[in-house]
Amino acid sequence: MKTPRTSPAPLVPRAATALLQPPHCTPRPDSPKKRWPGARSARRPWAALRVGRSGAMADAGGWLKKMQSSLKLVDCIVEVHDARIPLSGRNPLFRETLGIKPHLLVLNKMDLADLSQRQKILQHLEREGLKNVIFTNCVKDENVKQVIPAVTELVRSSCRYHRGENVEHCIMVIGVPNVGKSSLINSLRRQHLRKGKATRVGGEPGITRAVMSRVQVSERPLVFLLDTPGVLPPRIESVETGLKLALCGTVLDHLVGAESLADYLLYTLNRQRLFGYVQHYGLDGACDDVVTVLKRVAVRLGKAQKVKVLTGTGNVTVVQPDYSAAAHDFLRTFRRGLLGPVMLDRDGLQSPLDS
Ligand SMILES: Nc1nc2c(ncn2[C@@H]2O[C@H](COP(=O)(O)OP(=O)(O)OP(=O)(O)O)[C@@H](O)[C@H]2O)c(=O)[nH]1
Numbered sequence: 001m002k003t004p005r006t007s008p009a010p011l012v013p014r015a016a017t018a019l020l021q022p023p024h025c026t027p028r029p030d031s032p033k034k035r036w037p038g039a040r041s042a043r044r045p046w047a048a049l050r051v052g053r054s055g056a057m058a059d060a061g062g063w064l065k066k067m068q069s070s071l072k073l074v075d076c077i078v079e080v081h082d083a084r085i086p087l088s089g090r091n092p093l094f095r096e097t098l099g100i101k102p103h104l105l106v107l108n109k110m111d112l113a114d115l116s117q118r119q120k121i122l123q124h125l126e127r128e129g130l131k132n133v134i135f136t137n138c139v140k141d142e143n144v145k146q147v148i149p150a151v152t153e154l155v156r157s158s159c160r161y162h163r164g165e166n167v168e169h170c171i172m173v174i175g176v177p178n179v180g181k182s183s184l185i186n187s188l189r190r191q192h193l194r195k196g197k198a199t200r201v202g203g204e205p206g207i208t209r210a211v212m213s214r215v216q217v218s219e220r221p222l223v224f225l226l227d228t229p230g231v232l233p234p235r236i237e238s239v240e241t242g243l244k245l246a247l248c249g250t251v252l253d254h255l256v257g258a259e260s261l262a263d264y265l266l267y268t269l270n271r272q273r274l275f276g277y278v279q280h281y282g283l284d285g286a287c288d289d290v291v292t293v294l295k296r297v298a299v300r301l302g303k304a305q306k307v308k309v310l311t312g313t314g315n316v317t318v319v320q321p322d323y324s325a326a327a328h329d330f331l332r333t334f335r336r337g338l339l340g341p342v343m344l345d346r347d348g349l350q351s352p353l354d355s
């Protein structure tokens with residue numbers, strides 16, 4: 001196996017350069033020959049993300065209204081977010097509409113996140129006014145036991161208004177899609193009540209589709225939880241934030257395009273010098289060309305497809321690698337953590353002095 005490139009110039013995604021243009025990237029001319037079949041546009045592969053309007057949750061405003069109307073039953077808000085993007089992609093409307101209640105931020109999926117800069121993350125969040133933060137893994141129930149004591153303390157030290165007489169606590173769990181809100185509820189029940197699933201969990205965004213009735217998660221203190229559907233920000237602040245959200249699975253892959261997302265993933269892994277994909281797919285070495293990587297992945301998976309090509313002598317059927325299946329496998333492998341832990345907000349953590 002070739003050793004991964006160690007030149008100071010970071011590897012860049014072929015197509016991302018046109019749009020992202022980070023100052024350290026050197027854009028290269030696109031070769032039309034190397035485009036993958038079905039690419040929407042070689043120059044603007046992320047255009048489908050529709051920066052500005054996220055578009056993924058059509059009824060986001062409606063959900064927020066429903067959540068707001070349930071606020072009178074609620075003592076504390078637990079916002080769940082993905083630990084791989086601790087600084088970006090949270091919905092600012094949550095603070096505007098639900099911000100009057102005490103707030104705990106749970107950064108979930110810590111098993112998939114590179115948390116070597118945990119202190120910097122916490123300092124950054126504290127500067128944004130977020131003092132109560134817990135990292136969790138709801139699949140393995142790690143740190144989940146810290147949630148109820150933190151909530152109880154927050155509620156104790158805040159004004160409960162008309163709920164002052166109630167002995168029980170009610171928490172509303174909010175967040176963007178697919179970050180593990182329902183998993184947190186199930187994990188809390190496992191930990192405190194030794195009971196099974198109360199709410200459906202799934203690998204795709206949009207599994208929870210209604211503000212649920214209260215679910216008990218603890219006996220002493222008596223705590224109930226309200227599960228809610230994931231709500232994306234109405235405006236995604238930048239293309240890169242949108243891509244990070246999509247990599248974390250908060251947006252359905254087809255809205256961005258699996259091949260485009262795979263390109264951004266390859267770019268990110270190379271920039272962070274995370275070359276686990278080389279070994280995982282048995283490549284000869286690190287590579288910054290997504291078409292080459294996807295071709296190798298497709299061959300390795302034995303995924304090929306027949307396509308009709310119009311030639312001067314008529315239609316010819318040719319067999320070529322199934323780039324789409326390869327891209328989906330690449331994304332799935334990354335999301336399962338098989339390519340190693342990652343911090344997608346690494347750039348946001350660098351102070352100007354560091355760079
Ligand atoms: N690796 C890892 N996966 C997790 C963790 N927590 C949840 N998941 C997985 O993430 C996926 C989404 O979990 P859900 O609990 O359905 O997420 P949600 O936020 O309720 O999603 P919506 O209801 O669609 O908004 C599922 O496949 C879970 O198994 C975690 O801590 N680590």
Ligand SMILES: [Mg+2]
Binds near residue numbers: 182208
């Ligand atoms: Mg859910």
